[in-house]
Amino acid sequence: MDGFGKQSGTTVMVVDDVPTSRFAMGAVLRRAGHDVVPVASAGEALSELDLRLRAGALPDLALVDVGLPDMSGFELCRLVKARPSTAALPVVHFSAMAVDAGYRWRGLDAGADAYLTVPAEPSEIEAVVRAAVRGARRRSAAEVLAHRLTLLSEAIVTVQTARCLGELADAAAMGMSRLTGTPAVVFVIGPDGEPHWGTSLNRPRGHGFTRPTDAPTAVPDTAPHIAAARLITRLAEGRTGRTEVHSTIVPASLWPAGFFHPGVREDAHLILASGQENRARVCIATPAAPLRGAGLYRYAAPPRGATSHHEPAPARLHNPAPPTAAQPEERLAQATALAAEPLLRYQAERHVALTLQHSFLPQPYRLPSLPGVEVVVRYVPASRQAEIGGDFYAALRTPDGLLTAVGDVVGHSLDAATVMVEIRHALRAYCVEESDPGTLAERLDRMLLHYHPDVTATVCLALVDPGTGRTRIANAGHIPPLIVRSEGDTAYVPVDGPLLGLGLDRPAPTELVLTPEDCLLMVTDGLIESRGTDLSVSLEQLRKAAADAPTGGDELCDTLLECFGRDQEDDIAMLALRLG
Structure with a gap:
């Protein structure tokens, strides 16, 4: 049986109680470059799925014989589709005996993605497997994107209801952390260059933000934040204009230790955005490694010359995934910058009013x-x-x-x-x-x-x-x-x-x-x-x-x-x- 971590190709679980049929189907699939997980019964298939689920290595597709000894392939498909953890697994039924149309619609009604009549040409088997896996991956990608867009909309609503710059930075940091699954720190920089920051990590009292009781308890030290704020201010100078968003990588050698995790120095992924009036500049920082979003991102190595502590030269962010998959983080950065504009205007008005009151x-x-x-x-x-x-x-x-x-x-x-x-x-x-x-x-x-x-x-x-x-x-x-x-x-x-x-x-x-x-x-x-x-x-x-x-x-x-x-x-x- 193949190891869980093997990544040479698509992994197909073949469920068939007849050893010769199971071997023949596996041989066709292996010649096509797929990894094969052969099992002999429905019960064995469910146990294998449980093991692989715990290991985080579910197969990409299940080829299921209709006539299994312990339950029908239709019933196995219903059980797989009824479990939230395996519901997205594509299932293709096959049979050499049940070949009339009634069996086909029973399979589709059970939730299967396709039905094969065997024996079949290897090219047909390969085409059916490719089509089922391709469709499942598209559905999965669409569901992931829909979930990320839901998180984005929730984060933007919270950002837009912030009452001050500190609250705004906290809301954006929490929204980015939910989007990426990593710690996040947000800096809001006004025209005067003063940074306001918020973090997704647990905050001490007095910062206007309370994390849930099950949240991480590590609180970034103030000193790394001040050092990071100076670095980000330099990076943001001249790099953001109206409605522009820039993504960069700050190498670990330039980034203060202990910023995301106590005592750890690591690369940082920065997203910089500015408001329409170009008064507010926003920088959202998350760890650049490990890679986020199940391989959606890869990062170029920092360019030569990016070793100076005074003149950092950030690397460009490369994203081979479709543009819509990378946009939620950038959209959140832009929404935060736009929300910061009226807060900065209010802050200036408040300062004028307070000065007026105190003077009189x-x-x-x-x-x-x-x-x-x-x-x-x-x-x-x-x-x-x-x-x-x-x-x-x-x-x-x-x-x-x-x-x-x-x-x-x-x-x-x-x-x-x-x-x-x-x-x-x-x-x-x-x-x-x-x-x-x-x-x-x-x-x-x-x-x-x-x-x-x-x-x-x-x-x-x-x-x-x-x-x-x-x-x-x-x-x-x-x-x-x-x-x-x-x-x-x-x-x-x-x-x-x-x-x-x-x-x-x-x-x-x-x-x-x-x-x-x-x-x-x-x-x-x-x-x-x-x-x-x-x-x-x-x-x-x-x-x-x-x-x-x-x-x-x-x-x-x-x-x-x-x-x-x-x-x-x-x-x-x-x-x-x-x-x-």
Whole structure:
């Protein structure tokens, strides 16, 4: 019996209980260059298939006699086709006795690919075998390609829903790993040359990606990634243009050790792509060996001169398979580059908006200083994958006391940030002549209606007299302020009113008296708002946390940020005013 690893030609299993017939059929096939596996019964055939399946060396075709002693060839064919592991094996029935048309259609109904009447000319036997194997291989190739295209479509959907460049790189790496069956690392390089990378291997916490529990546990070291990023940046320079994809091989001598597997230095297959605007460059790296895709790829040796650590000369990728078999990896690289373009634009817009907000929000050291009053502020931008918001705070000295405000322009964009700046400047201008919170809320409402009729905003305004503690509070659709008293008692101020920008009547401000050591806490909803949680529940959680927190303004704000401010999807603005 031939060895499982023999690759000299097509392997044909001949199932026939008659030794002379089995020998004659085998002789014809061997002369045609095929390897032959002779078996004498259906049970022996099934056992042989099981052995070869475990060894990963199934025959290419089964020639099955119709009249077997333990079961018919038709029944054997049904069993083979019913097992997922052998369903793709082509079966050709043959017989010297069952020669009428009824036997032929019974064989075809059982799942066979053809029917031979023997004795037959050797050329006919060879032609039938070639045709059956050729058809099976075409079906198998089509199924493999369909599966790969399904994996590609799933990967592209995940890539297109990524919310940040790191998440994008992780999604592309996982998609490429599923396509190739190997580890994969993806680099996204923006116009500034800064690389963002993601990997299909298990990632530590804080990278926005969690691998399944049965995933490989090896985590690539940061140092090889940094070295690889520098190398890839040099390779990508001048090699990618609009809608272009390039494939190269980086020899092991140039590639950092431990990149794909700990401590191992190996050749890397790189696919480089760029977006339509040529702002984003994407490189997907996988091990170049062993060969992937059951022989679909072969790689040329690196060209001469590719030994320098400074000027790598990557080899070309050669793919003898049909073009459609090699395209999924390249299509994924291109889709990743296209998805990176809007994320890079958003990243630039977010940077502008954050710069705008930080430039106009007063720094703590510039807050007005009044005897007997402590004002503490905090501003925390949303997590990197969230859009920029329009949160703001203000603390302004007026003839009647200290005016504090915390607000939020509805929406998340650069426009929201610019409207926030306008509201802050308008408030600063209005309070020069008028410090009453109710009047200020009405003026801000009219300003927003006049200049931004499609925009709404929330704001809470509080005017505090440091000498008497008398406080007037007006609210325009915002979270009410929280009074935190020194003995640990906390309560929200019962004050409400319609949003700014609606032109509705407003209730009179609420009045109260702050005593020494009392703290007035004003926050935006980004601190406590959480999807799936009712706002009233979040407000109660905030109240209890504030009651248990230290009484100092800095300690109070830091404690609440520690409790609620991690990975929030909206900006957070906080202002704590304390008398004492």
